[in-house]
Amino acid sequence: MLIRRPSDIAPSEITPRDVYLRRREFLAGAAALGVVSGLSALFPAKAHAAPLTAAPSPLSTTDEEKTTLANITTYNNFYEFGTDKGDPARHAHRLTTKPWKVKIDGLVNHPGDYDLDDLLKPARLEERIYRMRCVEGWSMVIPWVGFPLAEVLKRADPQGSAKYVAFETLVRPSEMPAQSGYFQPLDWPYREGLRLDEAMHPLAILAVGLYGETLLNQNGAPIRLVVPWKYGFKSIKSIVRISLVEKEPPITWKSQNAREYGFYSNVNPQVDHPRWSQATERRIGEGGLFGKRRPTLMFNGYGEHVAGLYAGLDLKANY
Amino acid sequence: MAARQASAALSRVLLGADPVRRAIYILGLVPAVWTFYLGLTDQLGADPQNTLERTLGLWALRFLIVALAITPLRRLGGPSLIRYRRAVGLLGFYYACLHLTVYLVLDQGLDLPAIWADIVKRPYITVGMLAFTILVPLAVTSNAPMIRRLGSRAWQRLHKLVYVATAAAAIHFVMLVKSWWTPEPAIYATLVTALLLVRVWLYAQKRLWPNARPVSRPARAGS
Numbered sequence: 001m002l003i004r005r006p007s008d009i010a011p012s013e014i015t016p017r018d019v020y021l022r023r024r025e026f027l028a029g030a031a032a033l034g035v036v037s038g039l040s041a042l043f044p045a046k047a048h049a050a051p052l053t054a055a056p057s058p059l060s061t062t063d064e065e066k067t068t069l070a071n072i073t074t075y076n077n078f079y080e081f082g083t084d085k086g087d088p089a090r091h092a093h094r095l096t097t098k099p100w101k102v103k104i105d106g107l108v109n110h111p112g113d114y115d116l117d118d119l120l121k122p123a124r125l126e127e128r129i130y131r132m133r134c135v136e137g138w139s140m141v142i143p144w145v146g147f148p149l150a151e152v153l154k155r156a157d158p159q160g161s162a163k164y165v166a167f168e169t170l171v172r173p174s175e176m177p178a179q180s181g182y183f184q185p186l187d188w189p190y191r192e193g194l195r196l197d198e199a200m201h202p203l204a205i206l207a208v209g210l211y212g213e214t215l216l217n218q219n220g221a222p223i224r225l226v227v228p229w230k231y232g233f234k235s236i237k238s239i240v241r242i243s244l245v246e247k248e249p250p251i252t253w254k255s256q257n258a259r260e261y262g263f264y265s266n267v268n269p270q271v272d273h274p275r276w277s278q279a280t281e282r283r284i285g286e287g288g289l290f291g292k293r294r295p296t297l298m299f300n301g302y303g304e305h306v307a308g309l310y311a312g313l314d315l316k317a318n319y
Numbered sequence: 320m321a322a323r324q325a326s327a328a329l330s331r332v333l334l335g336a337d338p339v340r341r342a343i344y345i346l347g348l349v350p351a352v353w354t355f356y357l358g359l360t361d362q363l364g365a366d367p368q369n370t371l372e373r374t375l376g377l378w379a380l381r382f383l384i385v386a387l388a389i390t391p392l393r394r395l396g397g398p399s400l401i402r403y404r405r406a407v408g409l410l411g412f413y414y415a416c417l418h419l420t421v422y423l424v425l426d427q428g429l430d431l432p433a434i435w436a437d438i439v440k441r442p443y444i445t446v447g448m449l450a451f452t453i454l455v456p457l458a459v460t461s462n463a464p465m466i467r468r469l470g471s472r473a474w475q476r477l478h479k480l481v482y483v484a485t486a487a488a489a490i491h492f493v494m495l496v497k498s499w500w501t502p503e504p505a506i507y508a509t510l511v512t513a514l515l516l517v518r519v520w521l522y523a524q525k526r527l528w529p530n531a532r533p534v535s536r537p538a539r540a541g542s
Binding site for chain 2: 071074075079083085086136138183185186253256257272274275276277279280282284285288289290291292293
């Protein structure tokens with residue numbers, strides 16, 4: 001297995017912490033000297049975990065045990081790298097995440113192709129410890145590092161007619177093995193979407209790290225969505241496009257199987273997936289072989305924050 | 320004299336009447352023992368129950384497929400492994416039992432209402448339970464006294480149900496994945512389909528050209 005563990009990463013590939021922490025001064029100095037082009041040597045093409053500083057957030061879950069980094073980085077659904085839970089950790093090291101651009105377009109007053117660094121520059125990173133509930137019936141507790149999606153949307157300045165936000169994942173068959181060949185599990189690009197008010201909610205974040213370090217590729221590097229009150233597949237990974245649109249955008253899993261996956265996909269123990277119950281979940285790493293399932297919470301336990309978004313909406317019909 | 324008798328008795332117990340058959344049973348149970356061991360020592364990854372459950376189910380399907388392949392293999396001119404078919408088929412049943420037990424006890428914690436809801440509401444579980452239910456009478460009659468009691472013809476007719484059970488097991492596997500083009504279930508479904516088609520072809524050949532020279536050796540009684 002080709003799982004890159006931190007110990008496999010040559011020390012030369014990691015930006016030293018003190019240099020990293022002084023990166024702004026360094027960039028300013030470098031720019032002044034006109035050596036910006038030489039920077040690529042310091043920020044290698046393959047992104048490995050590098051430390052991030054993040055402020056704690058009152059929106060974090062603090063009373064539950066966090067899932068181990070080993071489990072978070074080896075048990076993933078990221079079909080671009082294969083359908084097995086171990087495939088992303090096996091294959092995602094091939095993905096280059098520098099340079100990385102995110103196109104913001106559609107019904108916005110400031111569309112553009114933004115360099116990742118430009119998106120991050122104004123952001124104040126926070127640690128958000130969230131429950132993550134997969135539609136398959138398992139869950140984790142993950143200490144994300146990120147910032148509210150609303151900040152990016154506000155800077156892009158949505159027009160009055162914008163009602164939804166559509167997201168797309170990278171398509172790069174040369175680095176994403178399941179995007180080539182005869183039998184591909186999904187139609188690419190992977191697409192997701194939120195209603196604009198959902199996207200503006202303070203709980204919805206764009207994550208760039210977890211456990212105080214930058215994301216590994218299998219977790220959706222360099223930038224991904226995290227919407228903790230919805231099933232995990234809504235939290236789209238490795239985002240290259242964010243579009244503001246008027247109508248409900250098509251999303252991958254609903255296009256694949258509309259009977260089983262809906263646009264909202266809010267965590268809801270009362271609405272079963274046609275093939276399995278959603279009433280309980282298995283917390284990854286809890287109890288091993290003899291671990292017990294735990295009850296699934298409405299809106300994954302975030303009801304006090306988000307239930308208001310759905311006042312008057314039939315959650316059974318709008319699953 | 321007594322020593323010789325004792326050693327003969329011992330070797331009968333260890334090797335059985337047929338050492339190859341005994342070896343199949345012992346080797347066949349190795350994946351189960353090994354996977355349980357990995358589970359108990361926390362080496363089955365992030366979701367050990369699920370991995371254990373799926374591994375056992377997959378081995379059940381594998382043994383059923385091998386058992387089904389034995390007759391076509393002989394009819395198409397391959398070696399006759401018929402005397403090991405019962406052992407392989409029973410291993411498939413044992414794995415199905417372990418798979419079901421892990422689901423009932425470890426996964427669902429014997430929550431009977433939840434299990435019942437699963438069986439009646441989730442088609443893939445319904446189909447899986449159907450496969451298991453069919454295997455029970457087949458396993459119970461997989462011994463010489465039962466063959467005698469039922470008579471060879473009735474026994475053979477009953478055991479044709481193994482095709483239904485294996486097809487149901489393969490469908491159960493295909494139905495539980497989210498994307499149709501997940502390689503593993505697709506491969507197993509193809510194998511089972513191929514075995515069924517070979518069987519249909521052999522049957523059609525026998526019905527349509529009863530006097531034609533058989534492609535292979537004639538079937539032996541009791542096969």
